[in-house]
Amino acid sequence: MLYAQIMAGGIGKRMGNVPLPKQFLTLGTKPIIIHTIEKFMLNNQFDIILVSVPESWIDYTNEIFEKYKVKDNRIRVISGGKERNDTIQNAISYIEKEVGLNDDDWIVSHDAVRPFITKRIIDENIKAASDFEAVDTVIPAFDTIVRGDGTEVIEIPVRDEMYQGQTPQSFKIQAFQDGFSSLSDEQKAILSDTAKIILLSGKKVGTIAGELSNIKITTPYDLRIANAILSTSHNAGE
Numbered sequence: 001m002l003y004a005q006i007m008a009g010g011i012g013k014r015m016g017n018v019p020l021p022k023q024f025l026t027l028g029t030k031p032i033i034i035h036t037i038e039k040f041m042l043n044n045q046f047d048i049i050l051v052s053v054p055e056s057w058i059d060y061t062n063e064i065f066e067k068y069k070v071k072d073n074r075i076r077v078i079s080g081g082k083e084r085n086d087t088i089q090n091a092i093s094y095i096e097k098e099v100g101l102n103d104d105d106w107i108v109s110h111d112a113v114r115p116f117i118t119k120r121i122i123d124e125n126i127k128a129a130s131d132f133e134a135v136d137t138v139i140p141a142f143d144t145i146v147r148g149d150g151t152e153v154i155e156i157p158v159r160d161e162m163y164q165g166q167t168p169q170s171f172k173i174q175a176f177q178d179g180f181s182s183l184s185d186e187q188k189a190i191l192s193d194t195a196k197i198i199l200l201s202g203k204k205v206g207t208i209a210g211e212l213s214n215i216k217i218t219t220p221y222d223l224r225i226a227n228a229i230l231s232t233s234h235n236a237g238e
Helices: 032-041 055-067 084-098 119-128 173-181 185-190 194-200 220-236
Strands: 002-007 048-053 075-079 106-111 134-140 153-155 163-172 205-209
Touching (some): 002 084, 032 055, 032 106, 048 055, 048 084, 084 173, 106 119, 119 134, 134 194, 163 173, 163 194, 173 194, 194 205
Parallel strands (some): 002 106, 048 075, 134 205
Antiparallel strands (some): 134 163
């Protein structure tokens, strides 16, 4: 089976003094998370669409879905976790309990605060699943990447070999479970990237091209940029 997971488990500390977790803040005329989930609802390849939110915000999520007429029998609003990997594990546990796991089950996992994901990106993540154990959505790094310790430069990698990771990150559930179980507790505490977990287990991770517009809304500045993108796209369609 093919699952979508909208990752909305965080509270958005970097957004500053706001009354709601960032995924519920308004972008244009509706909450960010509504923009995001609507993109996944358009894809009929998903068997179930999991929406992972903080447990205390489950009722609120259901209320705004009703308010903005988000109606799809595939949607399940479930509790997220403390960290990203905990949120993924909660989703897998839900699938195992409610549906049952199969060896070839996949999850297409996407940040709720990346509302400009395109149909192409989703389709290419799904298509690449036939060739890899996991897939990462990336864009070229246009700036020079500098690795350092905060005081001095340690390394300047070749820019042409560097990419910036976005989401979705898509993966075979069995591959994630195998990779995660092989990590030490120390590694589990610091590894929050699904693709890296699977890569460390010796499996191949494919890449598909993201989009510059597929931004993650993390700070107030990001939200201003997102509103500008939304306004531009609306004007272009008039």
